[in-house]
Amino acid sequence: MEKKITILGAGLVGSLLSILLQKRGYQVTILERRSDMRKANMSAGRSINLAMSVRGWAALEMAGLKKDIEEIAIPMYGRQIHNLDGTTVFQAYGKNNEAIYSVSRGDLNKKLISLAEANGVSIQFNQRVEDVELDTQVLKIEDAQTLVKSEYQDHEMIIAADGAFSALRNAYVKKDRFNYNQFYIEHGYKELFIPAGENNSFLIEEKALHIWPRKNFMLIALPNFDGSFTCTLFFPFEGNPSFSAIKTEADAKQFFETQFPDALELMPTFAEDYFKNPTSSLVTVKCFPWIYEDKSFLIGDAAHAIVPFYGQGMNAGFEDCRILMEIMDASSSKSWKEILPIYQQARKKNGDAVADLALQNFIEMRDLVADPLFLARKKIEKQLGLLYPAQFNSVYEMVSFSNTSYHFAISCQKAQDKLLQKIMAEGDFETNVNLPEFKNLLVNWIVEYANEVALLEK
Amino acid sequence: MEKKITILGAGLVGSLLSILLQKRGYQVTILERRSDMRKANMSAGRSINLAMSVRGWAALEMAGLKKDIEEIAIPMYGRQIHNLDGTTVFQAYGKNNEAIYSVSRGDLNKKLISLAEANGVSIQFNQRVEDVELDTQVLKIEDAQTLVKSEYQDHEMIIAADGAFSALRNAYVKKDRFNYNQFYIEHGYKELFIPAGENNSFLIEEKALHIWPRKNFMLIALPNFDGSFTCTLFFPFEGNPSFSAIKTEADAKQFFETQFPDALELMPTFAEDYFKNPTSSLVTVKCFPWIYEDKSFLIGDAAHAIVPFYGQGMNAGFEDCRILMEIMDASSSKSWKEILPIYQQARKKNGDAVADLALQNFIEMRDLVADPLFLARKKIEKQLGLLYPAQFNSVYEMVSFSNTSYHFAISCQKAQDKLLQKIMAEGDFETNVNLPEFKNLLVNWIVEYANEVALLEK
Numbered sequence: 012m013e014k015k016i017t018i019l020g021a022g023l024v025g026s027l028l029s030i031l032l033q034k035r036g037y038q039v040t041i042l043e044r045r046s047d048m049r050k051a052n053m054s055a056g057r058s059i060n061l062a063m064s065v066r067g068w069a070a071l072e073m074a075g076l077k078k079d080i081e082e083i084a085i086p087m088y089g090r091q092i093h094n095l096d097g098t099t100v101f102q103a104y105g106k107n108n109e110a111i112y113s114v115s116r117g118d119l120n121k122k123l124i125s126l127a128e129a130n131g132v133s134i135q136f137n138q139r140v141e142d143v144e145l146d147t148q149v150l151k152i153e154d155a156q157t158l159v160k161s162e163y164q165d166h167e168m169i170i171a172a173d174g175a176f177s178a179l180r181n182a183y184v185k186k187d188r189f190n191y192n193q194f195y196i197e198h199g200y201k202e203l204f205i206p207a208g209e210n211n212s213f214l215i216e217e218k219a220l221h222i223w224p225r226k227n228f229m230l231i232a233l234p235n236f237d238g239s240f241t242c243t244l245f246f247p248f249e250g251n252p253s254f255s256a257i258k259t260e261a262d263a264k265q266f267f268e269t270q271f272p273d274a275l276e277l278m279p280t281f282a283e284d285y286f287k288n289p290t291s292s293l294v295t296v297k298c299f300p301w302i303y304e305d306k307s308f309l310i311g312d313a314a315h316a317i318v319p320f321y322g323q324g325m326n327a328g329f330e331d332c333r334i335l336m337e338i339m340d341a342s343s344s345k346s347w348k349e350i351l352p353i354y355q356q357a358r359k360k361n362g363d364a365v366a367d368l369a370l371q372n373f374i375e376m377r378d379l380v381a382d383p384l385f386l387a388r389k390k391i392e393k394q395l396g397l398l399y400p401a402q403f404n405s406v407y408e409m410v411s412f413s414n415t416s417y418h419f420a421i422s423c424q425k426a427q428d429k430l431l432q433k434i435m436a437e438g439d440f441e442t443n444v445n446l447p448e449f450k451n452l453l454v455n456w457i458v459e460y461a462n463e464v465a466l467l468e469k
Numbered sequence: 470m471e472k473k474i475t476i477l478g479a480g481l482v483g484s485l486l487s488i489l490l491q492k493r494g495y496q497v498t499i500l501e502r503r504s505d506m507r508k509a510n511m512s513a514g515r516s517i518n519l520a521m522s523v524r525g526w527a528a529l530e531m532a533g534l535k536k537d538i539e540e541i542a543i544p545m546y547g548r549q550i551h552n553l554d555g556t557t558v559f560q561a562y563g564k565n566n567e568a569i570y571s572v573s574r575g576d577l578n579k580k581l582i583s584l585a586e587a588n589g590v591s592i593q594f595n596q597r598v599e600d601v602e603l604d605t606q607v608l609k610i611e612d613a614q615t616l617v618k619s620e621y622q623d624h625e626m627i628i629a630a631d632g633a634f635s636a637l638r639n640a641y642v643k644k645d646r647f648n649y650n651q652f653y654i655e656h657g658y659k660e661l662f663i664p665a666g667e668n669n670s671f672l673i674e675e676k677a678l679h680i681w682p683r684k685n686f687m688l689i690a691l692p693n694f695d696g697s698f699t700c701t702l703f704f705p706f707e708g709n710p711s712f713s714a715i716k717t718e719a720d721a722k723q724f725f726e727t728q729f730p731d732a733l734e735l736m737p738t739f740a741e742d743y744f745k746n747p748t749s750s751l752v753t754v755k756c757f758p759w760i761y762e763d764k765s766f767l768i769g770d771a772a773h774a775i776v777p778f779y780g781q782g783m784n785a786g787f788e789d790c791r792i793l794m795e796i797m798d799a800s801s802s803k804s805w806k807e808i809l810p811i812y813q814q815a816r817k818k819n820g821d822a823v824a825d826l827a828l829q830n831f832i833e834m835r836d837l838v839a840d841p842l843f844l845a846r847k848k849i850e851k852q853l854g855l856l857y858p859a860q861f862n863s864v865y866e867m868v869s870f871s872n873t874s875y876h877f878a879i880s881c882q883k884a885q886d887k888l889l890q891k892i893m894a895e896g897d898f899e900t901n902v903n904l905p906e907f908k909n910l911l912v913n914w915i916v917e918y919a920n921e922v923a924l925l926e927k
Contacts (some may be wrong), residue, residue, distance in 0.1 A: 184642075184651070188706070188750050192650040193642070248646070292646050 017042060017150070017166040021134050023061075023116070024311035024328035026123035026170030029132040030074050031336050040166070041127070042138040044155065044173070050122050057201060059120065060233035060241045062087070062220065062322030063112040064411045070329035073336060076126060085234045086110035087230050091219035092380055097273055101219060102380065106393040109412045111322060113220070113233040115241070129367060140178040140192070143169065145186070145303050153235045168347060169307040172328075175316035176296055180309055183298070191298045196318060196370070198228070199254055199290045200245050207238025214277050220374060223271050224441050230271050230376035242274065245377065247294075293318045295366050301355045305347035308354070310335070315362030320372040321410060327365045327417070331358055364417035368410060372403065388431050391440045395457070399443075402461040403430075417469075424465040430460045475500060475624040477637060479592050481574070482769030482786035483518075483630030484581035487590040488532050489794050499585070500596040500622070502613065502631070507579050516660060518699045519577065520690035520780030521543070521570040528787035531794060532890055534584060540921045541576050542690045544568035549677035550838055555731055559677060560838065564851040567870045569780060571678070571691040573699070598636040601627065602643070606764050626805060627765040630786075633752055633774035638767055641756070649848025654776060655827070656686070657748045658703050663735045668701065670736050670824040673698065680834060681729050687835035688729050701731065703835065704753075712748050713742070727775070735886045751776045753824050759813050763805035766812070768793070773820030778831040779868060785823045785875070789816055822875035826868060846889050849898045853915070856902075860919040861888075888918045 014037050018025045021043035029039040045051075063084055071077045088110045089103040104111060110124045128134060137155040144151070150163040171179035183189045208214045213234060215221060221232040221240070228247065232240040247253040257263050267275040275281060296316035302308040311328030338353045339345065379385040392405040404413070406427060409420040433456055434440060443449040472495050476483045479501035487497040503509075521542055529535045534828045546568045547561040562569060587590060595613040599826035602609070608621040629637035666672045671692060673679060679698070686705065690698040705711040714720050718740045725733040733739060754774035764854040769786030796811045797803065837843040850863040862871070864885060867878040891914055892898060901907040 098613045190652050192652075194648050194650075195646045 014038065014168075015040070015166045016168045016170060017163070017225055018170045018172055019140055019150075019177070020044070020125070020171070020173035020313075021124055021127075022172060022174060022311075023120055023122075023123060023325050024276045024332060025170075026120065026132075027070060027074060027076075027329060028170065028172055028310065028332045028335075029127045029134075030076070030123070030130050031128045031332055033076070033127070034036070035133050035336070035339065038126075039132045041132060041134045042140060042152065042163070043134060043136050043314060044139045046155070047124075047134075047136045048117065048153060049124065052338065058116045058241065059200065059312075059319050060235070061114045061116050061325050062233070063114050064322065064326050066323075066326040066330040066333075066434075069414055070333040073333050076123075078093055079116070079122060079378045080119065083122065083236060084112035084114045086218055087113055087220045087234070088218050088378060089220070091216050091221045093221060093223040093271075094274060094381065095225070096269070099216075102119075102141050102389070105395050105408060105412055108390050110218070111220070111411055113235070114254055115235055116419065118236075121270065125200070138163075138172070143182040143191050143307070145182055145306065148306050166174070168305070171307065171309045171313040172311050174312040175296055177309060177313035180298065180313050183300075183303065183309075186303075189298065189300070192246045192296065193316075194295045194297075196293050196295070197247050197249070198245050198373075199248050199292050200243050201254070201285065201290050203230075203242040203244060203273070203278060203284050204280060204294070205232060205240040206279065211238035211429065213238050213240075221272060222380060224377050224379075224381045226381075230274055231376070232274070242278070248290070248292075260286070297358060297363055297366060301359060302351040305351065308351055314358070315366055317361075317366045317369040319369070320376055321365070321369040323365050323369060323410065327362065330361075334358060361417040364409075364421040368406075368417060368421055380434055382386075386433075387440075388435065391434060392427075392433060394440070394444070399457050402457050419467060423464050426460050426463045430456055472496065472626075473498070473624045474626045475621070476628045476630055477598055477608075477635070478502070478629070479578075479582055479585070479594075480630060480632060480769075481578055481581060481783050482790060484578065484585045484590075485528060485532060485787060486594075486628065486630060486768065486790045486793075486830075487585045488534070488581075489790055491585070491588045491590050492532070493794070493797065497585075499590060499592045500598060500608070500610065500621070500858060501592060501594050503594065504613070505582075505592075505594045506575065507582065516574045516699065517658065517701050517777050518596060518693070519572045519574050519692070519783050521572050521671035522780065522784050524781075524788040524791075524872055527872055528791040531791050534581075535696075537580060537584065538572070540575065541580065541694060542570035542572045542798075543694065544676055545571055545678045545692070546676050548838060549674050550678045551679060551681040551729075551731060552839065553683070553728070557674075559674070560847065561843065563866060564854050564868055567703050568676070569678070571693070573693055575624050575837070576694075588912060596621075598631070601640040601765070603640055603761050603764065605843055614638045624702075626763070629765065629767045629771040630769050632770040633754055634904075635767060635771035637765055638754075638756065638771050639869075640762065641758075641767075644761075644893045645803050646850050648754075648757045648911075651774075652753045652755075654751050654753075654831070655705050655707070656703050656831075657706050657750050658701050658777075659712070659743065659748050660746045661700040661702060661736060661742050662738060663690060663698040663700055663732070663739065669696035671698075680838060681732060682835050682837075682839045683728055684836045686734040688732055690732070691836070700736070703831070705876070706750075716742070752773075753828060755821055755824060757817060758811040759820075763809065766809055773824055775824045775827040776831060777827070778834055779823070779827040781823050781827060781868065781875075785820065788872070792816060806904075819875040820874060822879040823868075826864075826875060826879055842893075845898075846893065850885075850900070852902070857915050877925060881922050884918050884921045888914055 016032055016037050016039050018029055018041045020102050021041045025041055029041055033039050063420060068077055071080050089101050092100045123287040124134060139155050140151045141148050141153055142151040146167055148164055152163050153160050169179060171177045173391060205214060217234050228245055230242060232242040232246050234240055249255050252266060257266055263282060263285045294316055295318055301314045310331045317324050334357055336341050336356050342350050395403045397406060406420050406424055409415040437443055474497050476487055476497060476499045479499045485497055526535055527540050547559050550558045550560060582592060597611045598608050598612050599611055600609040604628055606622055609620050611618050614645045627637060629635045642649050663672060669738055675692050680752055681688040684769050686703060688700060690700040692698055707713050710724060721740060721743045740757050752763055752774055753776055759772045768789045775782050792815055793812050796808050800808050853861045854863060864878050864882055866874040895901055895907065
């Protein structure tokens with residue numbers, strides 16, 4: 012007899028997880044609130060392009076899907092900074108030509124849904140879960156089209172991959188002793204659009220993540236396969252300037268002419284997009300526990316919704332799936348009672364860490380990338396990584412180009428700050444690094460750093 | 470035409486607030502989930518006696534109720550510490566014989582409900598608010614006795630005084646951009662009981678708050694008017710020892726015989742109480758915003774549920790009411806649009822501060838009160854207050870014996886820690902304080918401290 016699992020949500024994490032579980036002999040059903048996005052028009056104007064990095068690829072590889080997805084991914088080797096004076100600067104992400112990959116959320120999701128069905132997963136669309144009875148595992152469902160209500164209980168396990176506003180988590184919040192924190196930043200976002208040029212040509216650099224950093228706000232653009240760019244304005248809700256201060260088309264145009272003139276030139280549908288597309292909020296969710304007995308658990312955004320500024324939301328969710336599968340594969344009993352506490356123990360601290368990293372990175376993206384001192388530091392970090400590859404890897408590289416735990420990466424920050432401050436206090440690194448005296452100093456510092464982080468929990 | 474207000478919850482804050490508003494010409498209706506506690510038996514076994522302090526009295530005085538409540542309050546002039554060896558030590562709370570006052574939650578609540586009705590407030594019992602439509606102000610209600618559902622909308626304002634699990638706040642949580650944090654500590658509590666002796670005599674010191682501090686857990690006892698004591702065990706849910714490790718009557722008795730032998734002797738119904746009374750959890754809630762347009766707002770525990778370890782839950786809620794009335798009385802327009810933002814601005818930071826103070830004070834009560842260094846510091850703090858009354862008042866005294874804002878009190882902590890460390894590093898204060906050299910030093914430090922806290926936001 013096959014063991015039945017119901018997954019809530021056919022988003023990126025739910026679809027991928029269904030494939031991984033189906034391949035391990037489970038019979039998986041997904042209940043998805045929305046209609047089938049392969050048939051309907053996507054709910055437009057709310058998507059931020061994804062930046063797939065090493066963790067995302069690792070999980071796709073485990074599911075045997077890496078090749079399928081590589082076909083729809085564009086490598087971005089660095090940030091293309093657009094200064095206010097119209098000049099641009101390219102900042103490579105890695106020291107070894109590493110890239111993160113721009114993927115359309117919609118395209119990726121459609122592909123994963125089709126692959127899930129091809130693997131035998133049953134996906135039921137338009138099934139809105141209104142409530143979950145935790146002890147009986149009964150799902151209370153409303154059909155979004157017929158509005159018929161029903162109860163569903165045909166599973167030994169419920170997995171919530173239903174995102175930042177998870178229905179299962181809402182049931183957890185009402186439980187005694189469930190810790191829950193939802194936190195909105197003061198900025199919202201709005202999708203905008205740069206179309207392709209002639210013959211699907213890219214009107215700005217293709218293989219880069221474009222940023223217009225303006226201290227307290229920013230515009231970004233990620234490439235699409237057809238030559239267009241999906242752009243996102245991250246901007247305060249209130250104050251001046253802010254979404255609420257921009258009331259008319261003239262306000263919007265004037266603001267963009269002042270702040271992003273080179274981008275505005277490339278946006279023929281700017282005014283239409285600005286007022287048609289919604290202004291969306293950005294939430295961080297931390298909660299505990301993630302599991303309820305051997306009956307249900309949270310994964311991905313449902314467990315740890317994060318802001319998009321490190322490009323790690325999907326990557327973190329996919330890593331949840333990979334680690335869960337590793338724990339399951341290593342378990343001889345295959346019992347949820349054994350697997351789930353290990354999963355929670357392994358992932359909770361990483362969910363918290365990536366949430367904090369993502370919040371921090373907003374300041375980096377919107378402000379620091381235009382700061383010469385910050386850029387000097389980034390350069391030194393890369394050189395340190397090349398000079399002492401066994402001892403030093405920058406936090407950014409650990410997060411984006413390795414499977415090192417988020418928790419370890421964020422724990423290294425203080426030690427890296429201290430190390431880089433010492434190095435930069437000595438003056439120009441390029442010059443110093445050739446002086447024998449400084450080299451000796453540097454080796455000592457690196458050993459000190461390595462010893463310090465060796466004590467941190469991996 | 471009278472302006473109509475509906476208050477959710479006829480608890481302490483809701484009842485008091487209804488009187489304050491009714492006296493200002495509003496027509497107030499309270500919807501209370503439970504039945505009338507004056508008729509029914511109290512839901513037994515979950516109450517922690519209240520410690521009324523200056524803020525509570527100030528609000529009662531504003532409502533003209535101070536005398537009524539003084540009749541049912543017992544002054545507690547200090548902590549009576551019960552050591553493991555059976556010895557006891559009395560620690561006065563104040564330097565001028567100040568007291569906090571033990572009041573039975575049930576008695577106080579019944580009295581406030583009757584006073585509210587006497588002032589013309591309409592109280593509807595057994596009305597469980599299931600949901601709130603924020604924009605229309607429609608309350609969806611279920612009658613707890615008949616189970617009949619209805620909608621209620623006969624008010625220009627809804628005020629949620631419905632406690633830590635507020636129905637209105639649940640509706641706020643689902644709103645976009647509502648920040649919400651519920652946090653449970655790892656300890657729970659259980660009510661126990663020491664009956665009166667012959668002729669309603671008190672079997673342990675009457676005018677004290679009794680503590681059996683045992684580092685990671687504690688027992689406390691507060692006096693009742695009839696000579697009995699309401700006791701509360703604060704104890705971890707999990708681990709060893711913990712609630713979950715105590716399974717049988719023998720376990721419970723053995724644990725108390727080892728840890729609280731002198732209390733156990735005075736508890737004839739110990740075993741019955743231990744297994745009959747529930748084990749309850751302790752939650753802290755922080756959220757923002759507290760107000761929704763000019764349609765509804767949160768007050769008391771609904772806005773800032775806190776743990777009970779500073780005895781400030783009711784006091785903070787009552788202070789919310791007093792400050793709200795002061796803002797209202799100072800407003801010429803009496804418009805909620807004007808009043809509510811000022812109320813929120815004034816109280817949010819104090820709600821956060823008292824929540825943090827209460828969490829900190831658990832460690833003080835269960836552990837530090839038995840620490841000689843801590844006691845030495847407390848003694849010096851009092852002497853400083855007597856020597857330099859214009860410059861120094863300890864955080865504890867600000868919180869319990871003044872109306873100084875919680876936010877200012879918690880902001881002074883670091884400066885007080887620094888000052889006391891410097892003083893205690895010099896050796897015995899009693900001796901030093903008579904040496905001219907030390908006196909000069911001390912005056913300089915006090916001036917330094919006063920300058921430091923003068924910069925803090927009041």
